[in-house]
Amino acid sequence: MLLLTTALSGLMAGMIQTAPPPQQPPQQPAPTTTTDPEAFELETVTTTGARPRGSVNSDIPPDITLTAEQIQAYGASNVAELLSYLEPLTRSSRGRADGQPVLLVNGRRISGFREIHGIPPEAIERMEILPEEVALEYGYRADQRVVNFILKANFNSLTGELTGRTPDQGGRTTLEIESNILRISGPDRWSMDLEHERSSPLYESERDIERDAGATPFDDVGAYRTLLGESERSTVRGAFKRDLNSTTQATVSASLEDRSSLSFNGLPGVVLTVPAGNPFSSSLGNEQVSRILDASPLGRTTDGLTGELGVLFDGFLGDDWRWTLNGEYTRTETDTVTGRGYGADPFQARLSANDPTADPFGPLALTDFTPVADDTARSVAQRLDTELVLTGDVWTLPAGGISSTFKFGGDALSLDSTSTRGGVTTDRKQSRTRLSGQASFSLPIASRRQDILPALGDLSANFNLGYEELSDFGGLSTLGFGINWSPIEPLSLQFSYTDEQGSPTISQLNDPTLSTPNVPVYDFRTRETVLVTRIDGGNPDLNSDNRQVWKAGFNLKPWSETDFRFSSTWTRSLTEDAIAAFPTLTPDLEAALPGRFVRGPVDPLDPDPDAVGPLISFDARPLNFERFERQDIRTGFNYSRAFGAPNPAAAPLPGMPGGARPPGGAPMRVEVRGGGDGPRGGGGPQMRMGGGGRGGMQPGQGRFNLSIYHTVRLQDEIVIASGLPVLDLLDGAATGARGGSPRNEIQAQGGVFRNGMGAFVNANWREGTRVDGGTGPDLNFSDQATVNLNVFIDLNSQASWVAQFPWLKGARVNFGVQNLFDSRPEVTAGGAEVPLNYRADYLDPLGRVVSLTFRKILF
Missing domain, CATH: 2.170.130.10 (TonB-dependent receptor, plug domain)
Incomplete structure (x- = not known):
């Protein structure tokens, strides 16, 4: 094992040399012959200055x-x-x-x-x-x-996996079964996946969420409202890749996914108006009474079916040019049915007539109300597209070739939707054809390897431009350029600028309109959590946007013998006519877009001159904001190191995953062939290791990974329309249910693996935010740190266990905990009661989730 490690180290060192090696390189091991049956015979042919097999040609x-x-x-x-x-x-x-x-x-x-x-x-x-x-x-x-x-280069496996997940508070269970078969034989590959997943519903009554029952016979209306609906998904997908000849390969892939969900929006309710003078009235004026009926809960079912088919051809023209031609067809069908409950007209007529038997505060019979027909929506989206990409050198400069990429594409999209709301049916059809072209060039200016201006190191510039003609939006353009500079080998710097125009998606334009009743929202103006109707769907009045992005960054590898990389990137983006989903409801948003909100009449007896009526509904369909402007700096490092000494005695059983030795102690041949910097090799030489096995760390060795990245947001602002104030997401404005944008965010990962056992930790921390409450109290969101843990053991590496229980051969067990410390968003409202839909169990109903996975590679 040590011989193999030493020889491969020498081999790779030879591959990355930038100058011819000396006649007698120091510490270069001579070819070794041994009679030890555990030793490997190595025969190598090296090519200097070539990229490893499969690398990106860049x-x-x-x-x-x-x-x-x-x-x-x-x-x-x-x-x-x-x-x-x-x-x-x-x-x-x-x-x-x-x-x-x-x-x-x-x-x-x-x-x-x-x-x-x-x-x-x-x-x-x-x-x-x-x-x-x-x-x-x-x-x-x-x-x-x-x-x-x-x-x-060669790999065969049949894998099966069974996973169960549940929050430690209970209430929801997810079961998932997956299988995959994969065959890789040199240039040929085929695979097939099967998946099925089912999740049970999670109700409000299973969490600490209490609502007013509204004088109904039900003690807990939360038992009829889901936080997370029941869902089921089945998927089959496959791919086949084959070399057609020495220069051309073809790939065909397809998938079919069937999904369904069922959620409940609570019990149906009615709003009754008790007129002045009614025998049950307690007010001098008209009085509104909200009641919940003893009926089946309002449900929403969604069924979807998505099919995809893709074909790709990839080949070479001569020695310098690569071409890729691909086509893809996608069809998605979605059907939605939403329950609407009951109409109050019959009972309201009795109230208006001062019927002494029509008590709006007493028990209500369903026969006094009229069932309302369900809302329905159906959409069929189709997409057919094709692209031709050509890559190669158009000219040769002293520092190297001017590499170029040309792309020509065309696609056709359609979205047909039918929606029925309140008995009114609306049919909409939207189609789009697009022709596009893009060209990019990379110009080498200085090169250490070519000894061209070596004092500058490696320096290149790139330039790109694109244009697309849309049948419904006209012409849209893209323009960009960048500089890549490595003044010294450990350091690389990048700068780039892009100016692009973008159109709304066909879904954003033409999705069917959906009305969801009984959606809980916090009304900042009345300082109450209310149930309203939310309207979603497409907006045919959307305009295209224009986006400019500036980026500057560096990547540093200070020690050549240590796998440690440090990087930092500054990014600034400005988007005009930005296309956005409707953000969270705030006083600023309602003031800017009053037409998106519907309120009921103001209580005439309310003494407050600024009083507003109750919020009834809001329109959440996407819209154009005047501009977004954002800046951030992301800095971090990635570090990895091996530890431990090889222990051949601890080798897993031959022929199974993780085996490093060829069967029967056969010698191994390591061969490096051909290559070069041209596009044909996909990046250089082919390295082949004979003797079977799947490679990897030697028994007894381990590997440790650590990465930490910090993001600081310097600017995150929105202007809804000209003349309106700037909404600062870093200081009181918000676009989501969890407040504004955190100024600071940290992502950390760490993993360790040895002898078939490992653990991986993913931690995220985000700084607290604030939502300006207008005339009411501000909502303050605390800092939040979440930690996810994944612990696993490859049972095949435990030789004694496999010997006792042969069915464990090729098996692995994973134990995972998402949100290990059950960290929840904590919201305060300046001493006032926190609105219901900003409480921890509403914002994060799952909390800590435990999972167990049994995975087995059958061969």
Whole structure:
């Protein structure tokens, strides 16, 4: 084992040399022959100055590279789960939303996330996380980071997994079963995933939430309102990749997902008007009475079916150009039914006639009210798109080739929706066709390797422009440029600027209108928590936006022999005509958008001259704000190190995951072939290790990971419309139920793995915020720290256990605790009672959640 480690260290050192090695390099081990059956015979052919197999073909180096050992320390079950753990490392502040990073496999584009969703981490040789500028080189916009998965050259597995999750307070249970089959044989790969998940509902009565029963026969109306609805999801997906010839590969992937949910919005209610002079009136004027009926709760059912099909072809033109052609079709059907309860007209007529038997405060019979037909909504969204991407060098400069990427695309989208509200049916159709083009260029200026202006180090500039023609919005353009500079090898600096126009999505324009009754909101003006009707859906009056992003940052690896990287990035974004979802209700928002709120009449007997009527409904459909302006600085480090000495006696059973030795003590051959910096290799040489096994750390060795990132927000402001005051999310304004934006936020991760056992901790801390209450008390949100823990044990590494219980072979057990210390948002209201929907159990009904997973690789 020690011989293999030493030889591979020498091999990799030779691969990254930037100058020819001396004739007799110091401490270079000579080829070794041994009769020890546990030793490996190594035969190597090295190529200097070439990228490792599967690397991204870019002059911009990865910010972070994770080895197979480091990936093991996260204890993830598949690529999707691994990406969720890596979110602090893949986060970008340049995107329009916190979307998923650009994903590549072996330095190449993929046909969609479904292609790699269920791949087990054991199949990953290493990962590269790269800055946003690299996305341009693959035909994407520079608004998300890039993650490149380098898969092992040969890998076979059948994996099954069973997971159970429940909060320690009870009330909700989630069961999930997954399976994946994967075959990798050189350039060919195919996989299939099956998933099924079911979650039980969580009711308000199962948490510390109390509401006024409204003089009903029900003691606890919370038993008829869900905090989290019942849900069920089934998914099947698959992918097939194959080399068509020596230069061309093809990939086909598809998925089908069926999902459903059921939630309850409480018992149906009515609002009755008791006229003056009525025998039951206690007021000199008209009096309004809200009552809850003894009936079935108001429910909402949602059923959805989504199908996706993607095809990708990837190949080469000569030795210098790569081309990728992909097409994708997606269809999503969604049906929603919302209960509306009862109309009060028959009973109200009796009240208005002063019927002495119509007591609005006594027991109410359902026969006195008229059932209201359910609201329904159906939408069918379809998307068909295709893209052609060409990558290669258009010219050669002394410092290297001018690499370029050209993308040409076209797509067609449609969204047909039908909604019925109050017996009125509305049909809407929206379609869009789009033609787009994008070009990006990277110009090398100085190069240490080429000995061109070596005093400057490595210096390159990039430039990109794009244009798209939309059938419903006309032309939209994108323009950007950047500089990448490494004055010394341990340090790299980046600066970039982007100016882009963006259109609203077809869903934001044409989603069916949904009315949800009995939505609890806090009305700052009346200082009460009230039940209102919330209107959601599309807004056909949305305009396109314009977004400008400035970014400057650096990445430092101060010690060449230590896996430690330090980085810091400043980002400023200005978005005009910003498209946004409707934010949380505040006095400032209602003053700026009075047409979005509907209030009832003011009580004529209220002595307050500023009194307002009760809030009845609000329109939460998306809208254009005049501008968003944000600035932040994100700084952190990522550190990893191995520890412990190899212990061959502790090797897991041969032929199973984690085995490092070839079966039967056969010699291993390590071979490095070809490569170079051209696009053909996806980044250079092919390294092959014969003798079977899945690689990884040697028995007895361990790996430790630690990363900490701090974000400080310098500015986060919204202007709703011209002439209105600036809403400062760092000082009293809010866009969400958890207050404004925290000025400071820290994300920390740590993991350790050894001898098949590991633990991973993910911690997040956010500074407290405040919501300006206008004439009422402010709402103050405290600091909050949450810690998630994942502990796992690879039972296959416990040889004595497997010998006693053979069915444990290839098994792993994960024990997880989300929100380990049950940290909840704590809200205070200046001594006043905290509004119901700002209490801890409402903002975070789950709290601490415990999970147990049994995973087994069958082969």
